[in-house]
Amino acid sequence: MPETDATSKQLDICTLPQELFLMILSSLQPPDVIRCRRVCKSWYNVFGNPSNLMPLLKKWYPLAKEVRELREKMIPSHLDLKDEDYYHWQRIFDRVISRYDHLARGQPRSTRVFSLCRDDNSSKWFRVPPWDSHGSHLSGRVDFIFKQAFWTYEDGLLVYPSSVHRSLVLLDLDTDATFVVPFPINNKVIRRVRIQDKLLVIEWAEPNVFHWLNDDDGVHRHFASSFDIRPSDEGWDITFRNEWKIMFLGHPLSDRDRFFSSHNNTHYAIYAWQPNRSLYTADEDAPIESLFVWDISQPSSYRPSLDPTGRQKEDEAGKGPTTVARFGFRDLGFYSVRQRGCPRILKLDINNEAGFE
Known part of the structure; x- marks a missing residue:
């Protein structure tokens, strides 16, 4: 039927x-x-x-x-x-x-093209160079694998250097609204930008040499500036939280010197790698390595970039970023994480649940 x-x-x-x-x-x-x-x-x-x-x-x-x-x-x-x-x-x-x-x-839903800032007389963009070789790929160069970009993304928010605004801007991809990051890029060398846990960290250096290592290489003072990103009636508020000097002795602006970092909303970790430049003890397999962990949870108006002598720091005692752990090359060797001349490190991360790893 x-x-x-x-x-x-x-x-x-x-x-x-x-x-x-x-x-x-x-x-x-x-x-x-x-x-x-x-x-x-x-x-x-x-x-x-x-x-x-x-x-x-x-x-x-x-x-x-x-x-x-x-x-x-x-x-x-x-x-x-x-x-x-x-x-x-x-x-x-x-x-x-x-x-x-x-x-x-592996297919994009849509494609948009943005015009990025370029080097000029007032500001420069010099990303932290990637590894030339890596323990995971011994047969050839791997710089394309570890190459970093001058943009960062988290949960619908994109931060990039806009040639239109001549500044770093935050773009809300859901609303297409743009917000200028209150960070002047003039007279700075931008090394890296990263947003994580609604906290934007900009790592940058002074363009002038602070101290000469030898006739060819000089170190530049490097800093990190952080900004809280909070929702507001107008879209997003971007407010300065604090600034800290990320390496005590500075860091050369070269293709051989590298540092890798990570952060969450309360902590910042940085690993620095530099070739040994000594005329007497230079060893390609014994670079200078260090690892620092900072507590960046406390806001502070103190800016070490504006205080080369550090005299004003006393007025901000107990406020702002503080170093909570430091490891030299001997400590890294003790914990079997020293990289030496053939690095194997793939990622530096701070886990919100477990802390630093």
Whole structure:
């Protein structure tokens, strides 16, 4: 006997108990859930219902920005659609699925071109050079692997040097609003910019040599300036937190001298690597290495870049960044993390849960 409309309706997937429907839903690939809405109106309703979608989103992509925000706001998986905007949560689901689908296929969702600042008489951009060779790739150069860019991104926020504003700017990719970072780049050599945990750290150097090591090489004073990034009614507030001198004896501006760093909202770690320039004890396998960890949680108006003698530091005693750990090359050797002439370090990181690693 041919199926009647009533029989067909009884066999429709949309009429299954929610537990069974969710079991079927969870076995689909994420993009297929969205495609199922094209079948008919009833399928559109059940495959687009946020009460069915949000539990899957938390299961599939627990580390996605939107999912983390759901947890922070204590929003339950099963939404009461009488109180929530139906299409708002549906768009959140679709946006996350689309993003990770493009990532899995290695295809961009969109491409935008930005005009970046270039060197001029007032400011320069000299990134920290990458390793020429690395223990993980002994057969050739790996500088392209470790090459760093003068832009940084976190949770929809992009910071980059804009040629239009002649400054570092923060771009909110969700709203397309731009905010100028209150950091003058004139008379500075920018080495690196990085945003992490809504804290922007800019590492930079003075353009003039502070002390000469020999006839060819001189060291420049290097500093780090941090800025808190907080949401506001206008979009984002970018406020200065503190500044610190990142290496006591300075650092040469050369292709041979390197430093790598990391930070979270409260701490900053920096590893410095320099070739041995001694005329008597130079050894390619015995570079000068050090590792410092700073507590940068306390705000301070003191700027060491404006106080070469350090006399004003006494007025700020107990405030601002402080060194909480330091390791020389002997300490690094004791802990078996000294890199020597054939580095193997891949990443320097500060873990919010476990601290420094």
